[in-house]
Amino acid sequence: MxxxxxxxxxxxxxxxxxxxxxxxxxxxxxxxxxxxxxxxxxxxxxxxxxxxxxxxxxxxxxxxxxxxxxxxxxxxxxxxxxxxxxxxxxxxxxxxxxxxxxRGLFGRARRxxxxxxxxxxxxxxxxxxxxxxxxxxxxxxxxxxxxxxxxxxxxxxxxxxxxxxxxxxxxxxxxxxxxxxxxxxxxxxxxxxxxxRAAVAAPAGGPGHQDLRAWHFVLTGGLLGTLSPYGFTAGMTGRYAYLGDSYDQCRHGLDRLRLILDAAGLRPRSVSLLPDRPSRALGLAAARLFGLPAEPYRQGTPDTLVVAYDLNGVDEALVPGLRTRAAGEVLYEHATCWTSPPPVSADVSTLLAQFVRAPWDAATRYVPGGEPVEEPADARPAEELAAEICAADPGPDAGDGDTPPDLDEALADFTRAVRGRWPAGPRDQVRSSGPVRSSRFD
Missing domain, CATH: 1.25.40 (Serine Threonine Protein Phosphatase 5, Tetratricopeptide repeat)
Incomplete structure (x- = not known):
């Protein structure tokens, strides 16, 4: 054996x-x-x-x-x-x-x-x-x-x-x-x-096999707001394997969303709130930061920003409506799973991760030289979580120092280059991570 x-x-x-x-x-x-x-x-x-x-x-x-x-x-x-x-x-x-x-005597094949x-x-x-x-x-x-x-x-x-x-x-x-x-x-x-989309994302021969933002756009039609500042040379190429998310990261993602909307010349008139608590918290934070009214999500609402924390956690009954884009509607997802892609591809994703622990989830904190500390889940209502996001540090994570920079100017330039093809077409699920390979947990 x-x-x-x-x-x-x-x-x-x-x-x-x-x-x-x-x-x-x-x-x-x-x-x-x-x-x-x-x-x-x-x-x-x-x-x-x-x-x-x-x-x-x-x-x-x-x-x-x-x-x-x-x-x-x-x-x-x-x-x-x-x-x-x-x-x-x-x-x-x-x-x-x-x-x-x-064939045998009677013409019958043996196989x-x-x-x-x-x-x-x-x-x-x-x-x-x-x-x-x-x-x-x-x-x-x-x-x-x-x-x-x-x-x-x-x-x-x-x-x-x-x-x-x-x-x-x-x-x-x-x-x-x-x-x-x-x-x-x-x-x-x-x-x-x-x-x-490939023709506008990288007109001179197509994106390179480490150009995660360009390939994300080619495959999903969506824009990737941030690239992971960790592990690029170790094989992550801009994705996260495991992410302990933070209020700062949520705030930074919303700031990057604002940058994308400005570069594309889009001006939503409202924020549409999905009913799950994480999405509602993020949506309320977006409404406050962008100075927009917030209202419950209704399919077919034009010129609105639909905000989701994780589309894999959204009520399945809402998925058919989210696949069909109303005029001027933008679907935003903060944490997009790249190994189990959501049923709907967002128009903007803050980040790509395999596993995410949300800022309000229970966690184990490790203290150098001490015993692990179990931190309970944050049970505050969505309105208080939204206030925490708005008050967070909007600056990017400094990362490991060995990963290429993810500059605001580069994201804005890319958005302006592809805005003629974005956002357009149905939000199809894309089951493959494509040609940009990243290390993953089994």
Whole structure:
């Protein structure tokens, strides 16, 4: 038994199948199929994923069959573990692409259960896309051009090229496609808008692969108010992994929002308050700082600033309305999760983080040489939290001193350069962090 198998089974014996699955992922490279399939069968059975358990057991019993590999890979994608699907579907595609076996006396092929290569290729591209391995998805689709359909296969090639940062390939591929049918027109429109934004975000060849603000605009249509002043050279490239947020950061974010609105020439006439306490607090602070009236959010209100602390925490019933922009409406989000993107992409985000502890959340404070101090949550009403934000220090965090500066002038210049394409179009959810890579917690 390998060390990985031992750790997986130890977690299963401890009644923690989620930890067992994490152990499979934490192994670094893709787990060997012969080793992984029996383990996946046990994990899937423990959580009641009977389809995945059956597919994993079938693969363990016949590890060389393309049909079993495909069924297992498909089930892995459906159950949210596409990293396990990639090696299985890669091998299934290799087997399915081999020359067909000779037919028997009665003309019956021996490999009746082998799926069509194109079906396997499509699922492999989906698995790679779900894992944000976009360059690999482009490569495998390019290597099998002969079996691709225009829609959706070559569209997926263009989409993954954008997400991999290869804008020239994406444009060539998209321009060569015939008109999309009704099923794919909205997807084609999204990709055209992204390429249009790229042309204004970095007209000379596209953004570099560390230009987080430009790529955030290309992918989401939104503007990024601040870049993390920590860990740039350690691989964060402007994002946060874990952020202990502060009232100062909230105030600084609102000041950056004001800078963006001024540079774009936008003048909201009101602030729309979302009902959750964090968003209401931030919205009240924005109204006070900007000298605007505050009112409850109502879908379709023109020329208003809609303020959210975290769009993942907003009432799901409000999401359809937030996706549709009223004339002159700007949607602002303070803390945007880049690993579990919100259902709506904001027009302005203060920052991108994986995990955020809000200023009013309970926290553990560590005192040098002393015991950790548990600080309770701040239960004050939104109005008092808003006053705290308004009174906070608006200056930026000095950071680690080893990160490029994030200057007001640079943000204003970028906003003026792209304002013809901002804010425009629906606020689509973007599930990938794109070509700018950042270190993350598992």
């Amino acid at each position: 390998t060390d990985r198998s031992a750790k997986v089974r130890e977690a299963l014996r401890g009644g923690d199948p989620a930890a067992a699955m994490r152990e499979l992922r934490l192994g670094g490279d893709e787990p060997d199929l012969a080793e992984a399939a029996p383990l996946v069968a046990e994990i899937a059975a423990a959580v009641g994923f009977d389809d995945l358990a059956r597919a994993a057991r079938a693969l363990a019993g016949a590890p060389g069959g393309a049909g079993q590999l495909y069924a297992y890979g498909y089930a892995c994608i459906e159950r949210g573990v596409p990293f396990l699907a990639v090696p299985a579907l890669t091998e299934a595609l290799r087997l399915a692409a081999e020359p067909a076996p000779s 009746q259960s082998t799926p069509e290569p194109r079906a396997i290729l499509a699922e492999l591209a989906v698995a790679l896309e779900d894992e944000e391995r976009h360059a690999e998805a482009v490569d495998v689709l390019e290597r099998h051009q002969g079996i691709l359909l225009d829609w959706p296969d070559r569209y997926l090639l263009a989409y993954n090229a954008v997400m991999a940062g290869d804008l020239d390939r994406a444009r060539r591929t998209l321009d060569a496609l015939p008109p999309a049918g009704s099923d794919w027109q909205s997807a084609a429109d999204r990709l055209h808008r992204a390429l249009d």
